[in-house]
Amino acid sequence: MNERFKESVVKSLRAMYRSLPIIFGVIILISLMNVLVPKTFFTTLFQGNLLFDSFIGSVLGSILAGTPITSYVISGELLKQGISLIAVTAFIVSWVTVGIIQLPAEMMLLGKKFAIIRNVTAFILSIIVAIVTVTILSIL
Amino acid sequence: MKKKQRKKQGKIEGKVEMSHNQWYFLAGVFVIAIIIFLFKPDAITPSIQFFYSFLKKIIPIICLIFVLMFLINFFVTPKQLVKYLGKKSKSIIAWPVVVIAGIISTGPIYMWYPLLNDLQKKGVKNSFIATFLYNRAIKPALLPLIIFYFGLAFTIVLTIVMIITSVFQGLIIDKILGGKKKKK
Numbered sequence: 001m002n003e004r005f006k007e008s009v010v011k012s013l014r015a016m017y018r019s020l021p022i023i024f025g026v027i028i029l030i031s032l033m034n035v036l037v038p039k040t041f042f043t044t045l046f047q048g049n050l051l052f053d054s055f056i057g058s059v060l061g062s063i064l065a066g067t068p069i070t071s072y073v074i075s076g077e078l079l080k081q082g083i084s085l086i087a088v089t090a091f092i093v094s095w096v097t098v099g100i101i102q103l104p105a106e107m108m109l110l111g112k113k114f115a116i117i118r119n120v121t122a123f124i125l126s127i128i129v130a131i132v133t134v135t136i137l138s139i140l
Numbered sequence: 141m142k143k144k145q146r147k148k149q150g151k152i153e154g155k156v157e158m159s160h161n162q163w164y165f166l167a168g169v170f171v172i173a174i175i176i177f178l179f180k181p182d183a184i185t186p187s188i189q190f191f192y193s194f195l196k197k198i199i200p201i202i203c204l205i206f207v208l209m210f211l212i213n214f215f216v217t218p219k220q221l222v223k224y225l226g227k228k229s230k231s232i233i234a235w236p237v238v239v240i241a242g243i244i245s246t247g248p249i250y251m252w253y254p255l256l257n258d259l260q261k262k263g264v265k266n267s268f269i270a271t272f273l274y275n276r277a278i279k280p281a282l283l284p285l286i287i288f289y290f291g292l293a294f295t296i297v298l299t300i301v302m303i304i305t306s307v308f309q310g311l312i313i314d315k316i317l318g319g320k321k322k323k324k
Binding site: 015023030032035104105106109110128132 | 163165188209213214248255274294309
Protein backbone atom coordinates (compact mmCIF):
# COMPACT_ATOMS: atom_id res chain seq x y z
CA MET A 1 0.00 0.00 0.00
CA ASN A 2 2.76 2.41 1.06
CA GLU A 3 4.88 1.43 -1.92
CA ARG A 4 1.96 1.89 -4.27
CA PHE A 5 1.28 5.34 -2.80
CA LYS A 6 4.91 6.35 -3.29
CA GLU A 7 4.96 4.91 -6.80
CA SER A 8 1.78 6.81 -7.76
CA VAL A 9 3.18 10.10 -6.43
CA VAL A 10 6.47 9.62 -8.28
CA LYS A 11 4.68 8.68 -11.51
CA SER A 12 2.40 11.73 -11.31
CA LEU A 13 5.33 14.03 -10.48
CA ARG A 14 7.29 12.67 -13.44
CA ALA A 15 4.37 13.30 -15.78
CA MET A 16 4.02 16.86 -14.46
CA TYR A 17 7.78 17.48 -14.80
CA ARG A 18 7.54 16.38 -18.40
CA SER A 19 4.51 18.54 -19.18
CA LEU A 20 5.02 21.79 -17.27
CA PRO A 21 7.66 23.31 -19.59
CA ILE A 22 5.36 22.61 -22.56
CA ILE A 23 2.39 24.19 -20.79
CA PHE A 24 4.45 27.27 -19.88
CA GLY A 25 5.64 27.55 -23.48
CA VAL A 26 2.07 27.44 -24.79
CA ILE A 27 0.96 30.12 -22.28
CA ILE A 28 3.83 32.40 -23.37
CA LEU A 29 2.80 31.96 -27.04
CA ILE A 30 -0.85 32.72 -26.20
CA SER A 31 0.18 35.83 -24.24
CA LEU A 32 2.23 37.09 -27.20
CA MET A 33 -0.58 36.39 -29.67
CA ASN A 34 -3.17 38.19 -27.53
CA VAL A 35 -1.03 41.30 -27.28
CA LEU A 36 0.24 41.40 -30.87
CA VAL A 37 -2.99 40.77 -32.82
CA PRO A 38 -5.65 43.50 -32.41
CA LYS A 39 -9.25 42.22 -32.29
CA THR A 40 -10.42 44.65 -35.03
CA PHE A 41 -8.06 42.93 -37.47
CA PHE A 42 -10.40 39.96 -37.94
CA THR A 43 -13.30 41.69 -39.69
CA THR A 44 -11.03 42.78 -42.55
CA LEU A 45 -10.42 39.15 -43.56
CA PHE A 46 -14.01 38.20 -44.47
CA GLN A 47 -15.18 38.65 -48.08
CA GLY A 48 -18.94 38.01 -47.98
CA ASN A 49 -18.74 34.58 -49.67
CA LEU A 50 -20.43 31.99 -47.46
CA LEU A 51 -18.03 29.08 -48.07
CA PHE A 52 -14.88 31.19 -48.18
CA ASP A 53 -15.91 33.03 -45.01
CA SER A 54 -16.58 29.72 -43.22
CA PHE A 55 -13.13 28.56 -44.21
CA ILE A 56 -11.56 31.84 -43.04
CA GLY A 57 -13.58 31.58 -39.80
CA SER A 58 -12.20 28.10 -39.18
CA VAL A 59 -8.63 29.13 -40.06
CA LEU A 60 -8.80 32.11 -37.68
CA GLY A 61 -10.32 30.03 -34.88
CA SER A 62 -7.61 27.40 -35.36
CA ILE A 63 -4.71 29.86 -35.20
CA LEU A 64 -5.97 32.01 -32.36
CA ALA A 65 -5.96 30.82 -28.81
CA GLY A 66 -7.26 31.94 -25.47
CA THR A 67 -10.34 31.50 -23.37
CA PRO A 68 -13.61 30.74 -25.22
CA ILE A 69 -15.01 33.99 -23.77
CA THR A 70 -12.69 35.96 -26.08
CA SER A 71 -14.03 34.02 -29.07
CA TYR A 72 -17.63 34.89 -28.11
CA VAL A 73 -16.78 38.58 -27.78
CA ILE A 74 -15.04 38.61 -31.18
CA SER A 75 -17.93 36.62 -32.69
CA GLY A 76 -20.46 39.13 -31.37
CA GLU A 77 -18.48 41.88 -33.09
CA LEU A 78 -18.23 39.86 -36.31
CA LEU A 79 -22.02 39.31 -36.35
CA LYS A 80 -22.56 43.06 -35.82
CA GLN A 81 -20.30 43.71 -38.85
CA GLY A 82 -22.61 41.50 -40.96
CA ILE A 83 -20.43 38.37 -41.14
CA SER A 84 -22.59 35.26 -41.76
CA LEU A 85 -23.65 33.04 -38.84
CA ILE A 86 -22.08 29.99 -40.52
CA ALA A 87 -18.66 31.71 -40.66
CA VAL A 88 -18.97 32.90 -37.07
CA THR A 89 -20.04 29.43 -35.87
CA ALA A 90 -17.10 27.85 -37.70
CA PHE A 91 -14.89 30.40 -35.95
CA ILE A 92 -16.24 29.58 -32.46
CA VAL A 93 -16.09 25.81 -32.98
CA SER A 94 -12.54 25.77 -34.39
CA TRP A 95 -11.39 28.17 -31.64
CA VAL A 96 -12.13 25.50 -29.05
CA THR A 97 -11.51 22.29 -30.98
CA VAL A 98 -8.45 23.06 -33.12
CA GLY A 99 -5.20 24.36 -31.66
CA ILE A 100 -2.30 25.35 -33.88
CA ILE A 101 -0.45 27.08 -31.02
CA GLN A 102 -0.71 24.05 -28.76
CA LEU A 103 -0.06 21.57 -31.60
CA PRO A 104 3.66 21.12 -30.71
CA ALA A 105 2.63 20.37 -27.12
CA GLU A 106 -0.07 17.95 -28.28
CA MET A 107 2.37 16.21 -30.65
CA MET A 108 4.97 15.83 -27.89
CA LEU A 109 2.56 14.41 -25.34
CA LEU A 110 -0.06 12.54 -27.37
CA GLY A 111 1.88 11.55 -30.47
CA LYS A 112 2.52 13.29 -33.81
CA LYS A 113 0.10 11.25 -35.90
CA PHE A 114 -2.70 11.48 -33.36
CA ALA A 115 -2.29 15.25 -32.91
CA ILE A 116 -2.20 16.01 -36.63
CA ILE A 117 -5.16 13.77 -37.50
CA ARG A 118 -7.18 15.10 -34.57
CA ASN A 119 -6.58 18.73 -35.52
CA VAL A 120 -7.16 18.21 -39.26
CA THR A 121 -10.43 16.34 -38.66
CA ALA A 122 -11.51 18.94 -36.07
CA PHE A 123 -10.82 21.69 -38.61
CA ILE A 124 -12.94 20.02 -41.32
CA LEU A 125 -15.64 19.16 -38.79
CA SER A 126 -15.81 22.77 -37.56
CA ILE A 127 -17.09 23.84 -41.00
CA ILE A 128 -19.51 20.89 -41.15
CA VAL A 129 -20.78 21.59 -37.60
CA ALA A 130 -21.34 25.24 -38.54
CA ILE A 131 -23.30 24.36 -41.69
CA VAL A 132 -25.40 21.68 -39.91
CA THR A 133 -26.14 23.95 -36.91
CA VAL A 134 -27.25 26.91 -39.01
CA THR A 135 -29.26 24.66 -41.37
CA ILE A 136 -31.12 23.07 -38.43
CA LEU A 137 -31.78 26.53 -36.99
CA SER A 138 -33.21 27.74 -40.29
CA ILE A 139 -35.58 24.73 -40.38
CA LEU A 140 -36.77 25.22 -36.78
CA MET B 141 10.22 -11.80 -9.93
CA LYS B 142 7.21 -9.52 -10.48
CA LYS B 143 8.78 -6.80 -8.31
CA LYS B 144 12.01 -7.02 -10.34
CA GLN B 145 10.08 -6.68 -13.60
CA ARG B 146 8.15 -3.67 -12.27
CA LYS B 147 11.40 -2.01 -11.22
CA LYS B 148 12.92 -2.61 -14.67
CA GLN B 149 9.77 -1.28 -16.37
CA GLY B 150 9.85 1.78 -14.08
CA LYS B 151 13.47 2.46 -15.04
CA ILE B 152 12.63 2.27 -18.76
CA GLU B 153 9.61 4.57 -18.29
CA GLY B 154 11.76 6.95 -16.30
CA LYS B 155 14.34 7.17 -19.06
CA VAL B 156 11.65 7.86 -21.66
CA GLU B 157 9.95 10.48 -19.49
CA MET B 158 13.19 12.25 -18.60
CA SER B 159 13.91 13.21 -22.24
CA HIS B 160 14.73 16.90 -22.66
CA ASN B 161 12.47 17.77 -25.62
CA GLN B 162 10.09 19.77 -23.43
CA TRP B 163 12.95 22.05 -22.32
CA TYR B 164 14.07 22.58 -25.94
CA PHE B 165 10.50 23.60 -26.75
CA LEU B 166 10.40 26.09 -23.86
CA ALA B 167 13.83 27.47 -24.85
CA GLY B 168 12.57 27.91 -28.43
CA VAL B 169 9.53 29.83 -27.17
CA PHE B 170 11.80 32.08 -25.06
CA VAL B 171 13.93 32.81 -28.14
CA ILE B 172 10.78 33.74 -30.15
CA ALA B 173 9.59 36.00 -27.30
CA ILE B 174 12.99 37.74 -27.03
CA ILE B 175 13.10 38.35 -30.80
CA ILE B 176 9.55 39.81 -30.73
CA PHE B 177 10.38 42.01 -27.73
CA LEU B 178 13.52 43.30 -29.47
CA PHE B 179 11.40 44.51 -32.41
CA LYS B 180 8.34 45.48 -30.35
CA PRO B 181 9.48 46.56 -26.87
CA ASP B 182 6.07 48.06 -26.06
CA ALA B 183 4.61 44.51 -26.10
CA ILE B 184 6.73 43.41 -23.13
CA THR B 185 4.60 44.79 -20.28
CA PRO B 186 1.14 43.75 -21.61
CA SER B 187 2.45 40.29 -22.55
CA ILE B 188 3.92 39.75 -19.07
CA GLN B 189 0.72 41.04 -17.45
CA PHE B 190 -1.39 38.69 -19.60
CA PHE B 191 0.98 35.78 -18.83
CA TYR B 192 0.82 36.47 -15.10
CA SER B 193 -3.00 36.71 -14.97
CA PHE B 194 -3.29 33.53 -17.07
CA LEU B 195 -0.83 31.70 -14.82
CA LYS B 196 -2.76 32.69 -11.69
CA LYS B 197 -5.92 31.21 -13.20
CA ILE B 198 -4.35 27.87 -14.15
CA ILE B 199 -2.36 27.08 -11.00
CA PRO B 200 -5.42 25.55 -9.24
CA ILE B 201 -6.11 23.52 -12.40
CA ILE B 202 -2.53 22.21 -12.44
CA CYS B 203 -3.03 21.07 -8.83
CA LEU B 204 -6.38 19.46 -9.71
CA ILE B 205 -4.84 17.57 -12.60
CA PHE B 206 -1.96 16.37 -10.41
CA VAL B 207 -4.47 15.04 -7.85
CA LEU B 208 -6.49 13.32 -10.61
CA MET B 209 -3.36 11.74 -12.04
CA PHE B 210 -2.34 10.50 -8.62
CA LEU B 211 -5.82 9.07 -7.94
CA ILE B 212 -5.88 7.28 -11.29
CA ASN B 213 -2.36 5.92 -10.74
CA PHE B 214 -3.27 4.82 -7.23
CA PHE B 215 -6.74 3.35 -7.66
CA VAL B 216 -7.09 2.37 -11.31
CA THR B 217 -4.94 -0.33 -12.80
CA PRO B 218 -4.04 -0.25 -16.50
CA LYS B 219 -5.89 -3.57 -16.82
CA GLN B 220 -9.15 -1.99 -15.61
CA LEU B 221 -8.72 1.00 -17.91
CA VAL B 222 -8.02 -1.18 -20.93
CA LYS B 223 -11.07 -3.28 -20.11
CA TYR B 224 -13.46 -0.30 -20.25
CA LEU B 225 -11.65 2.21 -22.48
CA GLY B 226 -9.13 0.05 -24.32
CA LYS B 227 -8.80 -1.22 -27.88
CA LYS B 228 -11.12 -4.18 -27.42
CA SER B 229 -13.63 -2.35 -25.26
CA LYS B 230 -17.19 -2.85 -26.46
CA SER B 231 -18.71 -0.98 -23.59
CA ILE B 232 -21.45 1.42 -24.80
CA ILE B 233 -21.25 3.21 -21.45
CA ALA B 234 -17.70 4.33 -22.30
CA TRP B 235 -18.90 6.92 -24.87
CA PRO B 236 -21.25 8.86 -22.56
CA VAL B 237 -18.66 8.65 -19.79
CA VAL B 238 -15.98 10.17 -22.05
CA VAL B 239 -18.41 12.83 -23.35
CA ILE B 240 -19.45 13.87 -19.83
CA ALA B 241 -15.83 13.82 -18.60
CA GLY B 242 -14.88 16.15 -21.46
CA ILE B 243 -17.75 18.52 -20.75
CA ILE B 244 -17.16 18.78 -17.01
CA SER B 245 -13.37 19.05 -17.21
CA THR B 246 -12.10 22.57 -16.60
CA GLY B 247 -9.17 24.71 -17.74
CA PRO B 248 -7.31 25.00 -21.03
CA ILE B 249 -7.16 21.93 -23.27
CA TYR B 250 -3.36 21.55 -23.03
CA MET B 251 -3.56 21.21 -19.26
CA TRP B 252 -5.10 17.79 -19.83
CA TYR B 253 -2.37 16.48 -22.13
CA PRO B 254 -0.24 15.03 -19.27
CA LEU B 255 -3.18 13.05 -17.88
CA LEU B 256 -4.27 11.90 -21.34
CA ASN B 257 -0.68 10.94 -22.13
CA ASP B 258 -0.71 8.80 -19.00
CA LEU B 259 -4.03 7.18 -19.99
CA GLN B 260 -2.78 6.63 -23.55
CA LYS B 261 0.25 4.77 -22.18
CA LYS B 262 -2.08 2.63 -20.08
CA GLY B 263 -3.89 1.55 -23.27
CA VAL B 264 -6.91 3.87 -23.50
CA LYS B 265 -8.22 4.08 -27.07
CA ASN B 266 -7.27 7.15 -29.13
CA SER B 267 -10.92 7.56 -30.14
CA PHE B 268 -11.90 8.13 -26.50
CA ILE B 269 -9.08 10.64 -26.03
CA ALA B 270 -10.16 12.53 -29.16
CA THR B 271 -13.81 12.53 -28.05
CA PHE B 272 -12.81 13.77 -24.61
CA LEU B 273 -10.78 16.60 -26.15
CA TYR B 274 -13.60 17.58 -28.51
CA ASN B 275 -16.09 17.81 -25.66
CA ARG B 276 -13.74 20.14 -23.80
CA ALA B 277 -15.23 22.70 -26.19
CA ILE B 278 -18.60 22.50 -24.42
CA LYS B 279 -18.43 24.47 -21.21
CA PRO B 280 -21.60 24.49 -19.06
CA ALA B 281 -20.33 27.57 -17.17
CA LEU B 282 -20.09 29.52 -20.41
CA LEU B 283 -23.49 28.52 -21.81
CA PRO B 284 -25.22 31.66 -20.45
CA LEU B 285 -22.69 33.77 -22.33
CA ILE B 286 -23.32 31.94 -25.64
CA ILE B 287 -27.08 32.30 -25.02
CA PHE B 288 -26.52 36.03 -24.46
CA TYR B 289 -24.66 36.43 -27.76
CA PHE B 290 -26.43 33.89 -29.99
CA GLY B 291 -29.73 32.92 -28.34
CA LEU B 292 -31.07 29.78 -26.65
CA ALA B 293 -32.00 27.85 -29.81
CA PHE B 294 -28.53 28.31 -31.32
CA THR B 295 -26.84 27.21 -28.08
CA ILE B 296 -28.96 24.04 -27.74
CA VAL B 297 -28.55 23.02 -31.40
CA LEU B 298 -24.80 23.73 -31.43
CA THR B 299 -24.24 21.77 -28.20
CA ILE B 300 -26.14 18.73 -29.48
CA VAL B 301 -24.42 18.84 -32.89
CA MET B 302 -21.02 19.11 -31.19
CA ILE B 303 -21.65 16.15 -28.87
CA ILE B 304 -22.67 13.96 -31.83
CA THR B 305 -19.68 15.22 -33.83
CA SER B 306 -17.30 14.38 -30.96
CA VAL B 307 -18.28 10.70 -31.13
CA PHE B 308 -18.08 10.83 -34.93
CA GLN B 309 -14.55 12.27 -34.71
CA GLY B 310 -13.55 9.55 -32.24
CA LEU B 311 -14.75 6.91 -34.69
CA ILE B 312 -12.90 8.55 -37.59
CA ILE B 313 -9.67 8.64 -35.58
CA ASP B 314 -10.17 5.03 -34.57
CA LYS B 315 -10.59 4.12 -38.24
CA ILE B 316 -7.48 6.05 -39.33
CA LEU B 317 -5.20 5.04 -36.47
CA GLY B 318 -6.77 1.60 -36.16
CA GLY B 319 -7.13 1.99 -32.40
CA LYS B 320 -3.35 1.82 -32.11
CA LYS B 321 -1.58 2.97 -29.04
CA LYS B 322 0.97 5.79 -29.39
CA LYS B 323 4.29 4.47 -30.68
CA LYS B 324 7.34 5.37 -28.67
